[in-house]
Structures are given as C-alpha cells and as structure tokens.
Amino acid sequence: MGKILVTGGCGYIGSHTIVDLLENRYDVISIDDNSRSTSYLLDGIEKITGKKVKNYKVDLKDYNDTRAVFQENEDINGIIHFAAYKAVGESVEQPLMYYENNMFSLINLLKCVQEFEIPHFVFSSSCTVYGNPDSIPVTEESPIKKAESPYGATKQMGEEVVQNTVKVSSAKAILLRYFNPVGAHPSGHIGELPLGRPANLVPAITQTAIGKLPQMQVFGSDYDTRDGSNIRDYIHVSDIAHAHTLAIRYLEEGRNKTNCDIFNLGTGNGVTVLEAIKAFEEVSGQKLNYQVGPRRPGDVVAIYANNNLACTALGWEIKYDLKEMMRTAWAWELKVKEDEKIIKSQQFQLN
Structure with a gap:
C-alpha cells in the first residue's frame, strides 16, 4: 500500500485515523508541531497497532520545513490534512490567529502537492460550512451559508482553495464534512486531549464527571428545539477515522466522480446537548x-x-451508537487520569 502523510497525526481524529490506516496495511508518517497535541497519542498508536509512526515536528506555516518532509519521503501517495485550530469560541475571540494558521498551513501543503505531484488529497472539513441551515438533515447539496465563526469560515475557504487547486493539477481530492466527532478508541489507548478548558461537549462532560472541572455549562436553553438546547450529530471518532481510509481507497481506485x-460524515441523527448529557449519566453512573x-x-x-452518499459511494457504515460513544469517552477519561503524570512529563497542559 502507498505511504500516507497525516497532518495533525498526534491529534484526536488524526491519531484514530492513523490506527485505521495501519490496520488496513498503509504505511503512515505524520506532521504535527505538537502546539496543541502531545506525543502521548503516538505511544497509544504503537500500543494498539504494534507499529511506531514517525512524526515530523514541523509547523506547516513554514514552507521550507514542510517541503523538506516531501523531499525526504518521495513515495507519499496521499495526504490526509487534519492540522488546524478548531475551537469555535476561540476563533471568534482570535480570528486572525485562525485565518493565519488554518489557511497558510493548507496553502503550503497544496504547494507541495503540486510540486511533488501527490495524487490523492483528503481535506478535513466541517458541517460548519452549512452555517445555520434552512432545513435538516443537510445533504452535500445544501447551500453553503455565511459561516457563524471564523473557524467555519476557514473551512469554507479551505474547501475553495482545494477545489481551485485540483482543477489545475493532476491531484484528486475529497472534502469530508464532519459533524461532531466524540468518543475514544475502544482499546482506551487514544482519545481526545483538549488543550486547557475543553471547547467541545463530550470532553467537558467527562472532565466535569471526573472532577477536573467543578461544573459544566450548557450554552443556551431557549433554542427552538425539543428541550431548548442545541441539536448536533454526534459520531464516534473511530467511525470518522475509517471513512478516511475508505476515502483514500476510493481515490486510489479511481472511483471519484469529479x-x-x-x-x-455524520450518523444522520440529531441529539440535543441535554440528551447527550443524559446518555453519559446512564452509561457512566455519574450524576453530572x-x-x-x-x-x-x-x-x-x-x-x-x-x-x-458516504454510505453508498464509500461503502461506509456506522458501527457505534451514542451510548458507546459516551462509554468509550468515559473509559478514556479514566485512563488519562491514570496516566496524568506521564502526560504532564511530555509538557502537555491538562488543565
């Protein structure tokens, strides 16, 4: 199988995708500057797969350092690009930081795609590109509306940059629009390690339950939903990860339509924040x-x-339900507590 470069390979979805790629006989290397991640997850990958993955500690905003990775690895057959800042609230507070990091890193990577003639490119996008949709569920044909955050705007612009680039190169690309990845690998060796106070729901739930956070906040009770809280499509991270392997295979086999x-990439089920909390309480036995x-x-x-479309074209299947998402997330949180000293020794700030 070809060599796949995973950017952000030490991160949450990146690490799970590396595991899935390795289990499907791909050779994998990673680029991750560890500014918002830790090599702890690389250790977890090795425990799961028995394989050590080389990570280049490179800032993708540095073109020369990025290019050097391609010079050293002439057999890269595909790229899966995760590396980006992703906190909606932080992007509202620091928009320029988000535009600089998320756009410059993508542009430098695509320069290398052109120069080194990398044939396959998978871009980590987001359902935020749909903004506040007129109707749900959203399909790939739903209108792209004004982004609700700078983070969402970088995903919209990123999609356009990828689409414009592959028009004038030999590369083929796939844009994967995730909904809300949650949970952890069933082995308990890898999962989500947010920097500082978590911006996403499930790590906020688990950190509150274990006592890292004194209390969790639900943002909003007056939305036009069945219980007043937001509705999201929570999907297990291992299901998301496998879709990337299927996407690379889809491109390799020349099945792309454009x-x-x-x-x-979602389950197709809308779950309110309060329903997600209830599911966690049921599987963990913890009152939040x-x-x-x-x-x-x-x-x-x-x-x-x-x-x-993903299910029919990629042959993708959803394997994990909401309770399993919460069960694996809680098992991971317990594992993090057990390994807290090891993680901190790698200079990663948990709190």
Missing part, C-alpha cells in the same frame, strides 16, 4: 454537575447529516 468529491447558561457566540441552532 476532481473533488464531497461527503458528509451542570448549569444552563446563555448562548455561546458562533453556535448554530441545530444541524445533523444526511449521510446516504
């Missing part, structure tokens, strides 16, 4: 300390996916 195909507060800037009201 030079840049698009797929939604939370309060309901005001809305958070940048959040859309409700969104979930129509995933028919």
